[in-house]
Structure formats: C-alpha cells, structure tokens
Amino acid sequence: MKIAVIGGYGPSLVNFRGPMLRAMKEAGHEVCGIAPLDSPDVPEKLAAMGIEFIAVPIRRKGMNPLRDMASLMALTGILRRHKPDVVLSYTIKPVIYGSLAARLAGVQNIFSMITGLGYAFGQTSGKRALLFKLVKNMYRTALYFNKGVMFQNPDDRNMFMELGIIPGGKDTVVTNGSGVDMDYFTSSPLNDVTPVFLCISRLLREKGVREFAEAAMSLKRKYPDAEFRLVGPHDPGPDSISAEEVARWQDAGIECPGPVEDVREELAGCTVYVLPSYREGTPRSVLEAMSTGRAIVTTDAPGCRETVMEGSNGYKVPTRDVAELEKAIERFILRPDLARTMGEASLEYAAEKYDVNKVNTTIMNFMGL
Known part of the structure; x- marks a missing residue:
C-alpha cells in the first residue's frame, strides 16, 4: 500500500x-x-x-x-x-x-x-x-x-x-502512547552522590513546570545539596511561562539550561524524573526516563497516570498540588534506595507495555497494514 x-x-x-x-x-x-x-x-x-x-x-x-x-x-x-x-x-x-x-x-x-x-x-x-x-x-x-x-x-x-x-x-x-525505542534510550547507572531531579518540558503552565519549580525551591532550602533541573524551550503562546519567572527560578538555584539536542545525557545524569503535567496523550519524556531506569514522579492525570504503578516505579500526585509534589520528591531524598528499586521497576514496566515495537504492532494491526 x-x-x-x-x-x-x-x-x-x-x-x-x-x-x-x-x-x-x-x-x-x-x-x-x-x-x-x-x-x-x-x-x-x-x-x-x-x-x-x-x-x-x-x-x-x-x-x-x-x-x-x-x-x-x-x-x-x-x-x-x-x-x-x-x-x-x-x-x-x-x-x-x-x-x-x-x-x-x-x-x-x-x-x-x-x-x-x-x-x-x-x-x-x-x-x-x-x-x-x-x-x-x-x-x-x-x-x-x-x-x-x-x-x-x-x-x-x-x-x-x-x-x-x-x-x-x-x-x-x-496504543499506549507512541512507544519508546529501548535500543536508543538504554539503561544507565544512577548517580549515588547527589540527588538530581529532572523535568524535561516546554515551558508551559499546563505542563506543571511552575509546580515543579515551586516544590524545587522549597526543597532546595531544606536540602541545599539536592539538584533540580528544568530542561526545555520557551514556547510562545497564551500558556507560556515568562522569561522573567524562569530567571527568578534560576536565582533560587533551579537549573534551567533551555533546550538540549539529545536528552539522553540529561536522563543519564538524573536520579528521578518528574513531570507534574495537567494532561498528556502519553508523555514521551516519561517513557524515555523509564527506559533509562529512572523512578517517576508524575500526576494522577490523563495520560500520566498510566505510566506509574503507585509505590512500585514511582508516585502520582494531584495536579496543581505543590505540597504533595514536594512530599513525593522528598521521599527520594530521605530514602535514596527508592530511586534504584523504583528505577528497576520502571525499566521492566517500559519493556512490558511501552516498547516501540509492541506499540507499532498495535498501530499497524489496527490499520490493517
């Protein structure tokens, strides 16, 4: 055809x-x-x-x-x-x-x-x-x-x-999202020295990046050695986060380097992946983080909730709830072992449900191809 x-x-x-x-x-x-x-x-x-x-x-x-x-x-x-x-x-x-x-x-x-x-x-x-x-x-x-x-x-x-x-x-x-290429996003060892919490997203309010930044600033005051990275481009439009607000986050110790060519280096350098989005189809960045063996903190929202088995490969929090998001992230600071065990569970879950070859088979069978 x-x-x-x-x-x-x-x-x-x-x-x-x-x-x-x-x-x-x-x-x-x-x-x-x-x-x-x-x-x-x-x-x-x-x-x-x-x-x-x-x-x-x-x-x-x-x-x-x-x-x-x-x-x-x-x-x-x-x-x-x-x-x-x-x-x-x-x-x-x-x-x-x-x-x-x-x-x-x-x-x-x-x-x-x-x-x-x-x-x-x-x-x-x-x-x-x-x-x-x-x-x-x-x-x-x-x-x-x-x-x-x-x-x-x-x-x-x-x-x-x-x-x-x-x-x-x-x-x-x-279809369980678009799937993730597990030969490209391969598992990598965790950083055992400093906890690094990563969010990769366009800088839009409905992606939950403001909640991530607010939780990060609060935790940074309690745990100065913890690192928080918000990676992604400014996206002009009615839902966009202003450059002035991002600058305030940076002044408070949140790292905001902008977009990157290859997110694999960012994923390899993080301990836990965080995406507090209000709604997704299925968030590709979460699937990529799971494929690299990272624990997940995300929201109990459409598209996001399916990626986390609560307490197994991560935690789900309500949308727009900074306090609950902060608590979920803090668990990994207080119990560093969780990142390893939950990251292993993420890798298994990604292979079982989100491998791109399985997703493509579903798509092509549905289309009669």
Missing part, C-alpha cells in the same frame, strides 16, 4: 514517528511523510529511511481561517497528486485538515492518532469555552470520515465518546 503520514511539525516525523515509519517501510509499504519544512535536515533523514518528504504549510498555533483554509487546499492537492491508499494524521491541525483533505481527495482509508488534547481542551468553560466548542465541532466533522481513530490513553478516548466527537460504532484503539 501507499501510505501518507501527516504531521504538524517536520522533525516529529523523524524523532517521534521514525520507528513507526520504518516499520511500515519494512512491511513492504510505500511511505511518505507530509509536514511543514521546520528543519532543513528532515528530508535527508527521511530519505535515508527510504521515505519521501513532502512539505506543506501548516501553522501549529493560532486559528487564522485564511491560513488554515490554505493548509486544507494544499493538503488536498498533495493527496490528489500522490493518490495514497491510506492516510494517517496526528496532532490537532493535521488530524482535522488532513482528514478533510483525504476525504476531498477520495482516500478511503483515513486514520487519525490523537496524541493529546492540548490547550483547547484544558478548560471547557469561561474564556476558553468558545475555543473548546469550535475545536470539538471541527474534530467531530473531521473524524466522521475516519475509518478508525487511535488514542494514547483511555481517558482521551472516553472524553471523545462522551462528548459525541466519535460517532457510535467507530473503530478505536488505545
């Missing part, structure tokens, strides 16, 4: 979907990746895997009707010219406009992957109610034409069904 995979960010085709694209190629299918040309090396990296790259103008943020209509028409033209047998889209705009474009182009086998609900679903009343209703209705229209819809956690699937976004009888599956 000829398969077109549509994403909203070019490098994600390599970094996040690379193993899936390779699996499709190895199964004998012809595969092309469609996304904005956000990075000039994406076409070359995909070509090395035998996958064609096609650039398309999709703006990840904002709801400009004229630009979004242009994206829809560009996608429709691409799909009409290339005539894929199957279209798979992931992230919000590619799912909506990719599904509609595939329908307009006459593609019969249309699939979508809901990788998280994002800012529009973070608050369904008040100031963001109009945005929520708009995106909900756009999802409902686009997914009507899908043969099947994949979710990364059961909470998101349940919400789409309760809201009537997914029509009755529509085929769905929970």
